[in-house]
Amino acid sequence: MSRSVKLAVIPGDGIGPEVIAEAVKVLDAVTTGSGLSFEKTHFSLGADRYLATGDVLTDDDLAAIAGHDAILLGAVGGKPGDPRLAGANIERGLLLKLRFSLDHYVNLRPTTLFPGIASPLAAPGEVDFVVVREGTEGPYVGNGGAIRQGTPHEIANEVSVNTAFGVERVVRYAFEQAEQRRRKLTLVHKTNVLTFAGGLWKRIVDQVAAEHPDVAVDYLHVDAATIFLVTDPARFDVIVTDNLFGDILTDLAAAISGGIGLAASGNINPAGAFPSMFEPVHGSAPDIAGQQKADPTAAILSTALLLRHLGERELAGLVEQAVTADLAARTGASRSTSEIGDAIAARVAQ
Amino acid sequence: MSRSVKLAVIPGDGIGPEVIAEAVKVLDAVTTGSGLSFEKTHFSLGADRYLATGDVLTDDDLAAIAGHDAILLGAVGGKPGDPRLAGANIERGLLLKLRFSLDHYVNLRPTTLFPGIASPLAAPGEVDFVVVREGTEGPYVGNGGAIRQGTPHEIANEVSVNTAFGVERVVRYAFEQAEQRRRKLTLVHKTNVLTFAGGLWKRIVDQVAAEHPDVAVDYLHVDAATIFLVTDPARFDVIVTDNLFGDILTDLAAAISGGIGLAASGNINPAGAFPSMFEPVHGSAPDIAGQQKADPTAAILSTALLLRHLGERELAGLVEQAVTADLAARTGASRSTSEIGDAIAARVAQ
Ligand SMILES: CC(C)[C@H](C(=O)O)[C@@H](O)C(=O)O
Ligand SMILES: CC(C)[C@H](C(=O)O)[C@@H](O)C(=O)O
Numbered sequence: 167m168s169r170s171v172k173l174a175v176i177p178g179d180g181i182g183p184e185v186i187a188e189a190v191k192v193l194d195a196v197t198t199g200s201g202l203s204f205e206k207t208h209f210s211l212g213a214d215r216y217l218a219t220g221d222v223l224t225d226d227d228l229a230a231i232a233g234h235d236a237i238l239l240g241a242v243g244g245k246p247g248d249p250r251l252a253g254a255n256i257e258r259g260l261l262l263k264l265r266f267s268l269d270h271y272v273n274l275r276p277t278t279l280f281p282g283i284a285s286p287l288a289a290p291g292e293v294d295f296v297v298v299r300e301g302t303e304g305p306y307v308g309n310g311g312a313i314r315q316g317t318p319h320e321i322a323n324e325v326s327v328n329t330a331f332g333v334e335r336v337v338r339y340a341f342e343q344a345e346q347r348r349r350k351l352t353l354v355h356k357t358n359v360l361t362f363a364g365g366l367w368k369r370i371v372d373q374v375a376a377e378h379p380d381v382a383v384d385y386l387h388v389d390a391a392t393i394f395l396v397t398d399p400a401r402f403d404v405i406v407t408d409n410l411f412g413d414i415l416t417d418l419a420a421a422i423s424g425g426i427g428l429a430a431s432g433n434i435n436p437a438g439a440f441p442s443m444f445e446p447v448h449g450s451a452p453d454i455a456g457q458q459k460a461d462p463t464a465a466i467l468s469t470a471l472l473l474r475h476l477g478e479r480e481l482a483g484l485v486e487q488a489v490t491a492d493l494a495a496r497t498g499a500s501r502s503t504s505e506i507g508d509a510i511a512a513r514v515a516q
Numbered sequence: 517m518s519r520s521v522k523l524a525v526i527p528g529d530g531i532g533p534e535v536i537a538e539a540v541k542v543l544d545a546v547t548t549g550s551g552l553s554f555e556k557t558h559f560s561l562g563a564d565r566y567l568a569t570g571d572v573l574t575d576d577d578l579a580a581i582a583g584h585d586a587i588l589l590g591a592v593g594g595k596p597g598d599p600r601l602a603g604a605n606i607e608r609g610l611l612l613k614l615r616f617s618l619d620h621y622v623n624l625r626p627t628t629l630f631p632g633i634a635s636p637l638a639a640p641g642e643v644d645f646v647v648v649r650e651g652t653e654g655p656y657v658g659n660g661g662a663i664r665q666g667t668p669h670e671i672a673n674e675v676s677v678n679t680a681f682g683v684e685r686v687v688r689y690a691f692e693q694a695e696q697r698r699r700k701l702t703l704v705h706k707t708n709v710l711t712f713a714g715g716l717w718k719r720i721v722d723q724v725a726a727e728h729p730d731v732a733v734d735y736l737h738v739d740a741a742t743i744f745l746v747t748d749p750a751r752f753d754v755i756v757t758d759n760l761f762g763d764i765l766t767d768l769a770a771a772i773s774g775g776i777g778l779a780a781s782g783n784i785n786p787a788g789a790f791p792s793m794f795e796p797v798h799g800s801a802p803d804i805a806g807q808q809k810a811d812p813t814a815a816i817l818s819t820a821l822l823l824r825h826l827g828e829r830e831l832a833g834l835v836e837q838a839v840t841a842d843l844a845a846r847t848g849a850s851r852s853t854s855e856i857g858d859a860i861a862a863r864v865a866q
Pocket of ligand 2: 358359607763797799
């Protein structure tokens with residue numbers, strides 16, 4: 167049986183192209199002879215494209231990307247403070263526009279402390295949880311505004327929008343994940359302050375929990391959750407949370423498990439109405455771009471999430487095993503981006 | 517010279533009364549013979565009061581408290597999930613109402629890793645920074661609402677309100693702190709997503725920075741800030757941030773520096789139009805209430821912040837030295853709440 171998958175590849179800015187080159191290398195290595203192949207379309211999007219054309223993401227770009235089965239993205243964003251980019255917000259106009267337009271309501275971010283990887287924690291214990299971050303609502307909707315901007319009388323508002331529809335679907339997904347894992351789900355919010363949004367999240371988790379009596383459900387305020395992430399990460403299995411809290415918690419989660427050089431993510435539309443998008447959690451890191459210094463592991467692990475999403479569990483497992491073996495074999499000697507990619511590609515090809 | 521200060525004491529719920537008893541003990545010990553005395557008024561507020569009377573904080577309570585020179589607060593909040601408290605939100609109705617009504621626009625939260633205290637971090641390095649958290653704006657304003665509540669069509673919104681007036685005053689305070697410290701200030705926000713609120717914060721920090729050329733100014737997205745708090749806390753001196761980000765970062769800051777049992781805070785109205793309020797960062801911890809298990813150190817360190825706010829630097833220093841000595845002498849043997857208070861009170865009396 168052979169299967170061809172149309173993959174949109176968006177390397178993006180900074181270290182994005184370097185890490186994506188290695189991710190594609192591994193993807194090619196693992197699929198060779200498997201019957202699965204990727205038909206790749208390359209999209210040049212990000213700061214350079216904006217500087218060249220003034221466009222961030224056109225309707226045509228979006229339609230072309232949406233015509234694919236899946237998306238692999240590197241990182242987007244120019245040099246902070248670059249005056250030529252002052253008028254553009256590449257993150258909102260490109261990354262968030264893709265997540266929102268393609269209805270990526272699940273932002274899936276697994277956190278594992280791999281054997282041999284140093285954590286900044288003295289006694290990390292077992293770190294193996296997944297954050298299910300809502301991806302299309304909350305404070306990320308872009309529903310803000312300001313009056314008297316730039317004057318001493320400025321007022322700037324940001325509205326967090328939360329719907330029963332949007333919360334329920336991501337909560338259901340999180341419970342399904344918990345059913346396949348250690349059956350523990352923690353809702354993280356700030357119900358004592360954000361009483362309306364928090365009340366909605368709490369009620370829906372309670373409702374869906376009733377359908378999953380075998381899943382132990384817990385609640386933590388977001389501030390308390392950061393404490394447990396550094397004092398007792400082993401307590402977490404599945405965390406479900408809103409878009410902004412998920413953004414914050416997953417960077418912290420990455421930090422305790424070896425850094426954002428290892429953190430993979432999927433922006434998923436589970437129903438498949440739109441292509442899902444896989445990307446490392448890290449940014450474009452313009453300061454080290456083009457120097458072959460970036461660790462491509464997060465991008466490579468993102469291809470494992472992509473393969474799993476496509477139902478290719480075996481191939482996903484091969485990539486994860488190759489990464490695990492590569493991490494365990496690290497000696498501390500520095501390797502270039504492509505050397506790491508070569509090493510992992512060689513392991514999956516074995 | 518003798519000076520009498522009217523102090524409103526709000527022990528609150530759970531472990532609040534236990535830790536406040538020790539804080540008052542230390543305050544009495546350090547002021548004995550100093551010429552400074554506290555005229556204390558005790559306010560019974562919190563979950564028990566609500567259960568007894570249905571009131572959380574009446575206008576009369578507020579007026580009476582506002583008539584004092586300063587406030588010492590323990591912790592508020594009943595047992596989570598207590599059905600009798602379902603109709604009340606003690607945190608919003610009491611703690612946040614005090615902060616907002618008394619215009620506590622600076623929420624000052626110092627973080628120090630004291631000698632002898634274990635951090636969950638393997639190599640914490642020097643931890644000595646202060647978070648200046650805005651206290652009267654942002655997502656905490658209570659400007660939210662919901663329609664079709666409890667139905668599948670519910671929409672719940674929360675509005676973050678940010679003003680040039682409110683941001684500028686807290687940013688100025690943060691720069692003043694930086695001038696008296698290591699002259700480094702880090703703004704934490706999420707300017708790439710919350711573009712209106714973030715833009716306002718960024719512009720005001722840039723403006724005020726121009727008046728402080730000797731202060732090195734840095735910016736971090738809130739997600740990245742959590743990474744540095746666990747990988748390189750020594751990089752921070754003064755962090756200035758909004759109400760919600762400050763809430764999250766200060767729990768994490770407490771976690772890396774020995775836990776919320778040691779974290780003190782001041783809710784400050786610098787101009788003195790209203791009494792400032794000092795409280796441990798921790799909550800009411802109903803699960804261990806009444807068992808003499810709570811560490812009163814955070815409450816005791818909050819009295820040092822109170823003394824410093826009153827201009828009593830020498831007395832504040834005595835409390836801090838006594839706490840530092842007590843922490844350094846800890847053997848791991850467990851002591852009751854009052855034993856710790858006794859030990860620190862004995863040291864300040866020496
Ligand atoms: C770049 C930014 C808009 C993005 C986010 O906030 O979601 C990033 O931090 C992430 O976590 O993917
Ligand atoms: C109890 C709660 C309302 C409060 C807050 O969110 O400010 C607490 O977490 C704090 O940090 O003082």
